Amino acid sequence: MFKIVQRKEMAGGTIVLNEIEAPLIAKKAKPGQFVILKANEAGERIPLTMADSNPEKGTITIIYMVVGKSTAIFKALKVGEGYQDVIGPLGKPTHLEKLGTVVCVGGGTGIAVLNPITKGLKEIGNNVISIIGARSKDILILEDEMQVASHKLHVCTDDGSYGHHGFVTEVLKQVLEKEDVKLVVAIGPVPMMKFVSKITKDFNVPTMVSLNPIMVDGTGMCGGCRVSVGGETKFACVDGPEFDGHKVDFDELMRRLQAYSEDEKKCYNDYCTLQQA
Amino acid sequence: MAEKAETKKTTPRQAMPEQKPEIRRRNFQEVPVGYTMEHAMTEASRCLQCKKPGCVEGCPVGVDIPGFINLITKGDMTGAIRNLWAKNSLPAVCGRVCPQEIQCEGLCIVGKKGDAVAIGNLERFVADYERMHGSGELPPREKPTGKKIAVVGSGPSGLTVAGDLVRKGHDVKVLEAFHKPGGVLVYGIPEFRLPKEIVFSEVAFLERLGAKLECNQVVGRTVSLDELFEEGYDAVYLGVGAGLPKFMNIPGENLVGILSANEYLTRANLMKAYLYPEVDTPIPIGKNVVVLGAGNVAMDSARTAMRLGADSVRIVYRRSRDEMPARKAEIHHADEEGIEFFLLTAPTRFVGDDKGRLTGMECLKMELGEPDASGRRRPIPVKGSEFMMDCDLVIVAVGAGANPLLTQTTPDLALNKWGYINADPETGKTTKKGVWAGGDIVTGSATVILAMGAGRKAADSIHNYLTWGW
Numbered sequence: 019m020f021k022i023v024q025r026k027e028m029a030g031g032t033i034v035l036n037e038i039e040a041p042l043i044a045k046k047a048k049p050g051q052f053v054i055l056k057a058n059e060a061g062e063r064i065p066l067t068m069a070d071s072n073p074e075k076g077t078i079t080i081i082y083m084v085v086g087k088s089t090a091i092f093k094a095l096k097v098g099e100g101y102q103d104v105i106g107p108l109g110k111p112t113h114l115e116k117l118g119t120v121v122c123v124g125g126g127t128g129i130a131v132l133n134p135i136t137k138g139l140k141e142i143g144n145n146v147i148s149i150i151g152a153r154s155k156d157i158l159i160l161e162d163e164m165q166v167a168s169h170k171l172h173v174c175t176d177d178g179s180y181g182h183h184g185f186v187t188e189v190l191k192q193v194l195e196k197e198d199v200k201l202v203v204a205i206g207p208v209p210m211m212k213f214v215s216k217i218t219k220d221f222n223v224p225t226m227v228s229l230n231p232i233m234v235d236g237t238g239m240c241g242g243c244r245v246s247v248g249g250e251t252k253f254a255c256v257d258g259p260e261f262d263g264h265k266v267d268f269d270e271l272m273r274r275l276q277a278y279s280e281d282e283k284k285c286y287n288d289y290c291t292l293q294q295a
Numbered sequence: 296m297a298e299k300a301e302t303k304k305t306t307p308r309q310a311m312p313e314q315k316p317e318i319r320r321r322n323f324q325e326v327p328v329g330y331t332m333e334h335a336m337t338e339a340s341r342c343l344q345c346k347k348p349g350c351v352e353g354c355p356v357g358v359d360i361p362g363f364i365n366l367i368t369k370g371d372m373t374g375a376i377r378n379l380w381a382k383n384s385l386p387a388v389c390g391r392v393c394p395q396e397i398q399c400e401g402l403c404i405v406g407k408k409g410d411a412v413a414i415g416n417l418e419r420f421v422a423d424y425e426r427m428h429g430s431g432e433l434p435p436r437e438k439p440t441g442k443k444i445a446v447v448g449s450g451p452s453g454l455t456v457a458g459d460l461v462r463k464g465h466d467v468k469v470l471e472a473f474h475k476p477g478g479v480l481v482y483g484i485p486e487f488r489l490p491k492e493i494v495f496s497e498v499a500f501l502e503r504l505g506a507k508l509e510c511n512q513v514v515g516r517t518v519s520l521d522e523l524f525e526e527g528y529d530a531v532y533l534g535v536g537a538g539l540p541k542f543m544n545i546p547g548e549n550l551v552g553i554l555s556a557n558e559y560l561t562r563a564n565l566m567k568a569y570l571y572p573e574v575d576t577p578i579p580i581g582k583n584v585v586v587l588g589a590g591n592v593a594m595d596s597a598r599t600a601m602r603l604g605a606d607s608v609r610i611v612y613r614r615s616r617d618e619m620p621a622r623k624a625e626i627h628h629a630d631e632e633g634i635e636f637f638l639l640t641a642p643t644r645f646v647g648d649d650k651g652r653l654t655g656m657e658c659l660k661m662e663l664g665e666p667d668a669s670g671r672r673r674p675i676p677v678k679g680s681e682f683m684m685d686c687d688l689v690i691v692a693v694g695a696g697a698n699p700l701l702t703q704t705t706p707d708l709a710l711n712k713w714g715y716i717n718a719d720p721e722t723g724k725t726t727k728k729g730v731w732a733g734g735d736i737v738t739g740s741a742t743v744i745l746a747m748g749a750g751r752k753a754a755d756s757i758h759n760y761l762t763w764g765w
Contacts, residue, residue: 042512042517042518043517046516046517046518056474060567060573060574060575061574061575062566062574062575062576063474063566063576087575088575091575102474103474103510103511104511105472105474105511105513105517106513106516106517107516107517108513108516234558234561234562234566234576235472235473235561237472237513237516237538237698237700238538238539238698238699238700239538239539239540239557239561239698240540240555240557240558240561241540241542241554241555241557241558242554242555242558244542244549245549246549251542251544251548251549256699256700269651270549270651273551273650273651273652274549274551274651276551276650277551277552277579278577278579281571281572281577282577284572285572285575285577288572
């Protein structure tokens, strides 16, 4: 068992942080890599990009949004309990390089994945401007952490309850107009990454996105996570999870993410009904 | 003597009792139900006990076939399982999935004039008898050597290496990337052909023998090959399988509803998605299912789709029935279960709806030309023969390639042009000192028993190395 040593609910309980004992993975984990978690015997294998790792303590941290049955089961796990299986670190680590000014754009739980990458880009000597967003103030996560990891932080909310009233893309556009940006890293919901990539393409700024498609094994065996990148089929688990945002077919990715949406909805509803009963 | 041989000839091959096709096509229970003791005794009595047995030559691991069959006729089941174990760590598996018709049974003298002795069925009987009624007494183990071996991958070749070396007194640890051991035996071969409980019991047997097993270890990611040596391992065996799905590379292949056989079968077998929603992993249920390819994996996929409730399941294959690479028994079983065969047919593109979901596949008729490099007649498209086939689920079962996850992180391991590991066919030695490899990651997709044969040779070579040096 992989024991949970710290658990925190964020964004009114819709987002959960787990720090998990996994010494072998913690020793190897680098920003941008993911793990696969399975809660129990009947559980599904769920890929999640790590938000942090601590080799000394032998722990890794994941932050996830509760969206279906599997993540609801994750949420029910208490400190001292744990996951039956955790596999990793998987995928290629983020390529960190000193480039000059870089912009890190994050949305939703993507901010959790973005945070260690932002930290890494700053440590290596870049001037880091970050833009993070959420639907509203109460579901915005990791503002303080992102503040520390960046030289400058912009916050946006869709409903205007905090920071800039509007999307991250609007702030990004203003930054791109003013600064000589060498790289944009965008991690968040697929539509956000799609529109960020669209804007940066107009400005001709290289853009990296991190994808989280449906997968089973995470080691290149099943091909469920295939994405079209520049007209070529890539496996996100071994060729990614990070890709050139200007080349990713985001529409295809969105359709593929919906493959089991009916099953997922029903399964989650049945689970919730059962929990309430 | 002549009279005895005559009786043997007149005794017919004992048919394997099976679930009826119309029943089994909708359930996941094992198709053959196994011999009774009476069947086994009768079948064993058909063996001529040849002085120069052809069957043994046909066995990639050299099982003493007349020997174990003779012990069955004497009613000595403990002796029979001991005899099998001497050459084969996984008899319950091999009795079920080996292509006996082209191996042992293909060379059986009785088979020259009639039906060969049912060696596979007998092997299965002995192994099942031991599992259900056996003493559980372990075969002897030599005294500890103090040498440590890491086996990467817990499929058929890795388990063979582990079994052989642990019996020779070495300290063996098996590292598995998935959360359950067994490799292709667990994620690839369906429950109705090889119940998972049997694989787990074979693995438990190895653990009782003293082998250690660790799951969730992705060698190349969680730990590197060189780190294993740093941890103090004296030798490493790589049996990681092929494990890279091949696709058709035709338009529309990323539509929702097109899965590799690896994904489809892993969901169904390892994740037990056929029990969904009792388990949490879903699997697409097709109404009109198409399986591309005609090997064992294709048959497994097609029969799984039928069991999951498809209205129609079609195997689409570009060559003819004679070239189908699947085991005869699998084709026969698929046929009986109502799988349709669209032979000399090749897909050219997939089409979908506005939600990106598969609705059909365009195909082309083929005809057979001259033999190609594989010795099989090359399929040639018939001009203007395009037609549409309605389908909502396509499973691509056209083979696998070399998974580069481990080899990419081990630059001093020489590979061939397809990415498979270069290993000596006689010993399994790779170009890296102290590292052996075998099974599909060396040969490309082959059978369980060939992987076991490679494991056997590598285990012998590893033992020699640990005793005498490289």
